[in-house]
Amino acid sequence: MTSPTVNLISECYIKPPDGDLSADANQPIHFTPFELPFLNLNYSQKGLLFAKPQPPENQDFSITAYLDDLRRSLSATLTHFYPLVGRLATRKQQNPPSYVIYIDPENSSGVKFVYATVDVNISDILTFTYVPLVVHSFFDLNNVINHDGHTLPLLSIQVTELNDGIFIGGSINHLIADGTSFWHFMAAWSDTFRSKEQKRFFKRQELKGYDPIINLPFTHHDQFIERFEYPQCQARFFHFSTATVSRLKAKANAECNTHKISSLQAVSALLWRCITRVRRQSGQSETICILAISNRRRVNPPLSDDYFGCPVQSVRGTATVEDLMAHGLGWAALRLQEAVANHDNTAVEKRLESWLKNPVIYKLSGLFHRNAVSFVSSPRFDMYGCEFGLGKAVAARSGGANKADGKMTMYPGRDGGGSMDVEVCLLPEYMNDLENDDELINALGEYNN
The missing domain is CATH 3.30.559.10 (Chloramphenicol acetyltransferase-like domain)
Known part of the structure; x- marks a missing residue:
C-alpha cells in the first residue's frame, strides 16, 4: 500500500526571547566520554499523537492559534534550555595537535519548527498490525547523524496535523540528550504551554576526575564518519x-x-x-x-x-x-x-x-x-x-x-x-x-x- 504524503506547510526557527538569556548562555559546552563515541548515531526521534478537541470544545479550536501558542511557549522554554538552539563546532589546531567537538550556543539559527499536514486519521495509525511507514514522515531530520549537528539544528519539532489528530514529534541530537533529557525538555515545554511555573532547566555537571575538554585523535571527520542504512524491518x-x-x-x-x-x-x-x-x-x-x-x-x-x-x-x-x-x-x-x-x-x-x-x-x-x-x-x-x-x-x-x-x-x-x-x-x-x-x-x- 502506498504511504500517504505528508505535506510541508511551513517552517521557521525558534529562539528564546531577546534579552532573556543569562550571561553564561554563550559559553561552549563540552561533551563527555559517554557522548562522543556516538557521533555516528542517528538523531533520536520520539513523539506524541493527540486527538483534536471534540465538540463542544472544538468550536473555538484553531490550528493557526494553536501553532502560535506552541511557538510562543517553545521560545519561552528555550530560555531555560538555551544550548538546544546552538550548533556543534569543531576546534582544530596543529601545534599542539587538537581536535575538540563541542556545542557552540552562539552559532545558532535556533530550533527548527515545522508544520505539516497529512490526509490520514488516528485510526489509520493505531489499527494496523504494523507501524505504518507514514509515521516516519511525522519527524524532521531523517537520515542524519549526530555529527551533522555542525550544520543542522540540534532539535527540530514537527507538528503534523491529521484529519482528526495532531502529532508533535521531536528529532534531537543524541549527543546532547538521551531519553531522560528529551522527555524532561518536553515536560518543561508542556508546562510552559499550560502557563505553569517553570521548574525544569538545562542542568549540566562535569564528571569529577575527568578533563572536561576531550581531544579526539583525528584531523578530519572523514576519519571516523560512517553513514549506514539498516535493512528494512x-x-x-x-x-x-x-x-x-x-x-x-x-x-x-x-x-x-x-x-x-x-x-x-x-x-x-x-x-x-x-x-x-x-x-x-x-x-x-x-x-x-x-x-x-x-x-x-x-x-x-x-x-x-x-x-x-x-x-x-x-x-x-x-x-x-x-x-x-x-x-x-x-x-x-x-x-x-x-x-x-x-x-x-x-x-x-x-x-x-x-x-x-x-x-x-x-x-x-x-x-x-x-x-x-x-x-x-x-x-x-x-x-x-x-x-x-x-x-x-x-x-x-x-x-x-x-x-x-x-x-x-x-x-x-x-x-x-x-x-x-x-x-x-x-x-x-x-x-x-x-x-x-x-x-x-x-x-x-x-x-x-
Whole structure:
C-alpha cells in the first residue's frame, strides 16, 4: 500500500526571547566520554499523537492559534534550555595537535519548527498490525547523524496535523540528550504551554576526575564518519498490561527464588527468549541481550536526575542459544539482573578510562549484532504527562532513526499502573514467527488487547 504524503506547510526557527538569556548562555559546552563515541548515531526521534478537541470544545479550536501558542511557549522554554538552539563546532589546531567537538550556543539559527499536514486519521495509525511507514514522515531530520549537528539544528519539532489528530514529534541530537533529557525538555515545554511555573532547566555537571575538554585523535571527520542504512524491518507494538507485567515479574523471581528481578528485566528476558527462538540460531552460538542504562546514579558523586545530556552505556546478558532455551524465564531474567547490578561506579570508571586511552567513534554497522536484541528507552518516562493543552495523548511513537533488526523500544502503557508497550523491530521473516510464538502468546494471554 502506498504511504500517504505528508505535506510541508511551513517552517521557521525558534529562539528564546531577546534579552532573556543569562550571561553564561554563550559559553561552549563540552561533551563527555559517554557522548562522543556516538557521533555516528542517528538523531533520536520520539513523539506524541493527540486527538483534536471534540465538540463542544472544538468550536473555538484553531490550528493557526494553536501553532502560535506552541511557538510562543517553545521560545519561552528555550530560555531555560538555551544550548538546544546552538550548533556543534569543531576546534582544530596543529601545534599542539587538537581536535575538540563541542556545542557552540552562539552559532545558532535556533530550533527548527515545522508544520505539516497529512490526509490520514488516528485510526489509520493505531489499527494496523504494523507501524505504518507514514509515521516516519511525522519527524524532521531523517537520515542524519549526530555529527551533522555542525550544520543542522540540534532539535527540530514537527507538528503534523491529521484529519482528526495532531502529532508533535521531536528529532534531537543524541549527543546532547538521551531519553531522560528529551522527555524532561518536553515536560518543561508542556508546562510552559499550560502557563505553569517553570521548574525544569538545562542542568549540566562535569564528571569529577575527568578533563572536561576531550581531544579526539583525528584531523578530519572523514576519519571516523560512517553513514549506514539498516535493512528494512517491520515494527509493531506489543502491549503488556499491568497484570501481565506483574505475572511475568513474579514468575521470574519465583523460578530463581529471589526478589531482585525487576519488571523491565522480566519483560526483556521474555522477548530475548522468544526472538532468539524465532531466529533459529544454532544451539552453540552466542545470543546477546543489550540494555541501555543511565549512569546518572551510578557514578560517584552521582549526577542529578535532571542532568541534561546522554550519560548512557549498555550492559549485556549473554548465553548460548542452547542454555537460553533449556532454562526458564527466570534464568534469562537473572542474567540481565546481574548485568545491571554489576554496572556500578567501578565498572563505569573502567570503561571511561579505557575509552580515554583509546578514543573510538562507534560505527552503526557494528553496534547491532545479528544474534542480539537491544532494549532502549524506558517505561518509566512520563511521556503521557506531556499534554500540550490537548489532554492525554492517545499514543507515543518513534521515527525511523536507529531502527534495526532486534531493536526494542520501551514505552509506558497509556493506562499506567506499570503497564508497558514495547515496539519490536524485526526482519519480516522473523516477525511472522514471533507473532505465533507460543511463549509470547501465553505470556500476553487475554491481556493483549
